[in-house]
Amino acid sequence: MWAGFTKKAKGFVAYFTMKRYGYLNQYASVYEWDKKSDHDRFMQKYHDWLVAKSRAKVKVLGYYNLKGVDRFR
Secondary structure (H helix, E strand, C coil): CHHHHHCCCCCEEEEEEEECCCCCCCEEEEEEECCHHHHHHHHHHHHHHHHHHCCCCCCCCCCCCCCCCCCCC
């Protein structure tokens, strides 16, 4: 559900889901944005609404703002 709204948002670049090694049923969702202001705009507009609509049982372990330093493709 989140990805559906995110991919339409201004400044959205990519979304990744990663499994945490050594932990059962723990995953990290990573969203990449052009600018932090694009991310902030999306979160302000949709975050609380999406949390309320979500039927998934999710326990948030933390939120992190990361800045890419290097990229190789």
